[in-house]
Amino acid sequence: xxxxxxxxxxxLAVAGVAACGGxxxxxxxxxxxxxxxxxxxxxxxxxxIERARQDSIARAMAEAERNRRQREADSLAALGRGAEAVxxxxxxxxxxxxxxxxxxxxxxxxxxxxxxILQANPNLRIRISGHCDERGSDEYNLxxxxxxxxSAKQYLxxxxxxxxxIETVSYGEERPLAPxxxxxxxxxxxxxxxxxxxxxxxxxxx
Amino acid sequence: xxxxDGRTAGRAVGGCVAITLxxxxxxxxxxxxxxxxxxxxxxxxxxIYRPGVRPGLVVLPAKNPILDSVRTIIARDLxxxxxxxxxxxxxxxxxxxxxxxxxxxxxxxAPRSSGRSASPSERQGGxxxxxxxxxxxxxxxxxxxxxxxxxxxxxxxxxHDVAAAGVRREYRAWLPPLKDPRFRLAVHRLSDRILEAxxxxxxxxxxxxxxxxxxxxxxxxxxxxxxxxxxxxDHQAMSPAWGSDGRRFAYMEFWAGRGQLFVQDLATxxxxxxxxxxxALDFTPAFSPDGKTLAFSRATDEGTDVYTVNIKDNCCxxxxxxxxFSDNLSPAYxxxxxxxAFVSTRAGSPQxxxxxxxxxxxxxxxxxxxxxxxASFAPDWSPDGQSVAFxxxxxxxxxxxxxxxxxxxxxxxxxxxxxxxxxxxPDSRHLCFVSDRAGYRQLWIVDVETGRIRSLLxxxxxxxxxxxxxxxxxxxxxx
Numbered sequence: 001x002x003x004x005x006x007x008x009x010x011x012l013a014v015a016g017v018a019a020c021g022g023x024x025x026x027x028x029x030x031x032x033x034x035x036x037x038x039x040x041x042x043x044x045x046x047x048x049i050e051r052a053r054q055d056s057i058a059r060a061m062a063e064a065e066r067n068r069r070q071r072e073a074d075s076l077a078a079l080g081r082g083a084e085a086v087x088x089x090x091x092x093x094x095x096x097x098x099x100x101x102x103x104x105x106x107x108x109x110x111x112x113x114x115x116x117i118l119q120a121n122p123n124l125r126i127r128i129s130g131h132c133d134e135r136g137s138d139e140y141n142l143x144x145x146x147x148x149x150x151s152a153k154q155y156l157x158x159x160x161x162x163x164x165x166i167e168t169v170s171y172g173e174e175r176p177l178a179p180x181x182x183x184x185x186x187x188x189x190x191x192x193x194x195x196x197x198x199x200x201x202x203x204x205x206x
Numbered sequence: 207x208x209x210x211d212g213r214t215a216g217r218a219v220g221g222c223v224a225i226t227l228x229x230x231x232x233x234x235x236x237x238x239x240x241x242x243x244x245x246x247x248x249x250x251x252x253x254i255y256r257p258g259v260r261p262g263l264v265v266l267p268a269k270n271p272i273l274d275s276v277r278t279i280i281a282r283d284l285x286x287x288x289x290x291x292x293x294x295x296x297x298x299x300x301x302x303x304x305x306x307x308x309x310x311x312x313x314x315x316a317p318r319s320s321g322r323s324a325s326p327s328e329r330q331g332g333x334x335x336x337x338x339x340x341x342x343x344x345x346x347x348x349x350x351x352x353x354x355x356x357x358x359x360x361x362x363x364x365x366h367d368v369a370a371a372g373v374r375r376e377y378r379a380w381l382p383p384l385k386d387p388r389f390r391l392a393v394h395r396l397s398d399r400i401l402e403a404x405x406x407x408x409x410x411x412x413x414x415x416x417x418x419x420x421x422x423x424x425x426x427x428x429x430x431x432x433x434x435x436x437x438x439x440d441h442q443a444m445s446p447a448w449g450s451d452g453r454r455f456a457y458m459e460f461w462a463g464r465g466q467l468f469v470q471d472l473a474t475x476x477x478x479x480x481x482x483x484x485x486a487l488d489f490t491p492a493f494s495p496d497g498k499t500l501a502f503s504r505a506t507d508e509g510t511d512v513y514t515v516n517i518k519d520n521c522c523x524x525x526x527x528x529x530x531f532s533d534n535l536s537p538a539y540x541x542x543x544x545x546x547a548f549v550s551t552r553a554g555s556p557q558x559x560x561x562x563x564x565x566x567x568x569x570x571x572x573x574x575x576x577x578x579x580x581a582s583f584a585p586d587w588s589p590d591g592q593s594v595a596f597x598x599x600x601x602x603x604x605x606x607x608x609x610x611x612x613x614x615x616x617x618x619x620x621x622x623x624x625x626x627x628x629x630x631x632p633d634s635r636h637l638c639f640v641s642d643r644a645g646y647r648q649l650w651i652v653d654v655e656t657g658r659i660r661s662l663l664x665x666x667x668x669x670x671x672x673x674x675x676x677x678x679x680x681x682x683x684x685x
Contacts, residue, residue: 099581127463129463137556137581137583137584137597137604137626137627138418138444138626138627138669138670139444139445139489139490139503139535139536139583139584139670140533140535140536140549140556140581140583140584142444142465142487142489142503142505142510142535143503143505143509143510143533143535143551144533146487146505146506146509146510147509147533150507150509153507154507163507167463168507169463169464169487170487170505171460171463172444174421174442174444174460175442
C-alpha cells in the first residue's frame with residue numbers, strides 16, 4: 001500500500017516536470033533573417049529543454065526510489081523487532097511443581113501475554129508440549145506431561161482463545177532441557193514448551 | 207491453611223502406623239524373598255541358600271571348543287534358573303580330581319549322600335557314558351550330571367541321575383555352527399530341556415528381554431548376551447511389550463508429537479503401524495493373550511484412558527475407561543485374558559486397579575492407605591496368574607512390590623536404591639527390573655523365591671524391560 005503511494009507520488013513528479021518542459025512552446029511564425037542560424041538556435045534550445053526535462057525526471061525518480069527504499073527498510077526493521085519480541089513472549093516456558101499440572105501464579109503471568117498475542121494474530125496456531133523431570137515413572141510421565149500441556153491450553157481457552165488453534169503433546173521425561181540430576185535441573189525440566197505451528201510469518205504486536 | 211497442615215500431619219501419623227503394622231505383620235517366611243544389599247554381580251547372598259533343598263548339578267567338562275562354549279552357556283543358564291546348586295569341579299574342571307579337594311566341598315552335602323550310598327557302584331561306566339564316576343559326583347554333592355557330546359551338526363545331551371547311577375534322559379538336538387546367530391538360542395533350548403529332564407519344569411533359558419536405551423528398543427538374551435537394536439533409529443521409542451506367542455512384540459514411537467504404536471515380527475524384523483493409533487498420544491501397548499487385541503493408553507485433552515483395538519482385523523477401537531480428568535494407563539492383561547490391571551489416578555494418587563477385559567467391573571486391585579501409601583505404577587501380571595508386580599513410591603524413591611491376586615496382600619520385594627518397572631519371566635519366579643542400586647539405572651534380575659539378584663546389563667540408561675515368553679522354535683525355514 002505504502003509502496004503504491006510512493007509510486008503515485010513519483011509519477012506525479014514526472015508529470016509535473018514534463019508539463020514544465022513542454023508548456024512554453026514558442027509559436028514562431030517570425031521572419032527569418034538567417035534561416036540556417038535560426039533553425040540551429042531553435043534546435044539547440046529544444047535539445048537543452050529536452051535534456052533538462054530528462055535530467056529532472058531521472059532525479060525525481062531516483063529520489064522517489066531512494067525514499068521508497070528507505071521507508072521500506074525502516075518499516076521492515078520495526079516490524080522485525082516487534083515480531084521478535086512477540087515470538088520470544090510466545091515461546092517463554094512455564095514451569096510446574098513436582099507431580100503437579102496446575103498453573104502457578106507466575107506461570108499465569110507468563111501465559112497472559114500469550115493470550116494477547118493469540119488475540120492479535122487470529123491466524124496463529126500453536127503447539128504446547130508438556131514435559132516432566134526424571135523422578136516420576138517413565139510411562140506415567142507421559143500422562144502427566146499431557147496434563148501439563150492441557151492445563152495450559154485450558155487456561156488459554158478459558159480466556160477466550162479458540163481451542164482449535166492449540167495442539168497439545170507430551171514427551172514425559174524423554175526430552176529433558178537441563179541434563180543434571182538435582183532439584184535445579186528437575187525444576188527446569190518440569191515445563192510446558194510453546195511453538196508456532198502456522199500463522200507466524202508476520203506476527204503483529206498486540 | 208493451618209487446618210490443612212493438621213490434616214496432613216494426621217495422615218502422616220496414620221501412614222507410620224500402617225507401615226509399622228505392615229512390617230511387623232508379614233510372616234517371617236516372606237522376608238526371605240527380600241533382596242539384600244549385596245550388589246556384586248553373580249555373588250550369592252547368604253540367607254537364600256538352603257543346602258540340601260536344591261538339587262546339586264554338575265555339567266561335565268567337554269573336550270572340543272564348540273562343546274566348551276555350549277557347556278559354559280548351559281552351566282550359566284542352569285545357574286540362573288536358581289533351581290540347582292551348581293557344582294564346580296575342583297582343579298580347573300579336570301576330570302582327574304584329587305581325593306582331598308572334593309571331600310572339603312562335599313561336606314555340606316554329606317548327610318544327603320549318606321542315605322544314598324547304597325546305589326550300586328558296579329553300574330559305573332554304564333553304556334551311555336563310559337567312565338562316569340558316580341560315587342565321585344555323589345561325593346561332590348551332585349544329584350544330576352550333564353554330559354555333552356557332538357555328532358555331525360547335532361548336540362548330544364545325557365542327563366545322569368547320580369544317585370541312581372544311570373542315565374535319566376538322553377537326547378539329540380540340532381546345533382548351528384558357533385558363529386551362526388541362532389547358535390545361542392539353540393543352546394538355551396538345550397538348557398531348558400535339561401531342566402525339563404531333571405525337575406520336570408519348563409525353563410527360562412530360551413527367553414529374551416526387550417528394553418529401552420537411548421530412546422531406542424533393544425533386545426538381549428536373558429543371560430546378558432547378544433544385545434541388539436530392534437526399533438527404528440529415526441524416532442524416539444518407548445514401552446516395548448511381547449505378544450504371548452513370543453513371535454512378535456509391540457512398542458511406541460513419537461511421531462511429530464503423536465504416539466504411534468507398532469507391531470514387529472521377531473524373526474523377520476518387519477513391522478506394521480497399528481491402525482487407529484498415531485493420531486493422538488498412544489502409548490503402553492499390551493497384547494491380549496490370544497493375540498487378537500492390543501490394549502494401550504491414549505492421552506487427550508480429557509486426560510489419559512485405556513483403549514483396546516482389534517489388531518487381527520484392524521478395527522473396533524474401544525474405550526475401556528472414562529475417567530474424565532483422571533488418568534488411566536499402563537494396561538496389563540491377566541494370562542487368561544479375562545482381566546486387565548492398570549494404573550488410575552481416580553482417587554488422587556496413581557494406584558493399581560483392575561477391570562474385566564471389556565472395561566466393566568473396575569475396582570481397586572492393590573490396597574493402599576489414602577494419603578499414606580505412595581503412588582503405584584507399572585503393573586505386570588505374572589504368567590501363572592497369581593501375582594502382579596508393580597513399583598510404588600516409598601519415601602520418595604520407588605520399590606518393587608508383588609500383589610497376591612487371590613489374597614490381595616501386597617509385599618515389598620526390594621529395599622536398596624530406586625527399583626522400578628518389574629517384568630515377569632515366563633516361570634513367574636524371576637523378575638527383571640530397573641535399579642540404581644549400583645550407582646546408575648540399569649537392568650537387574652531377581653529370583654523372587656530366593657532373593658538372589660544379578661545384573662542383566664551393566665550399562666547405564668537401560669529401562670522399561672519386557673521379558674519374553676519362551677521363544678518358540680523358529681518356523682520351517684530353519685533346518
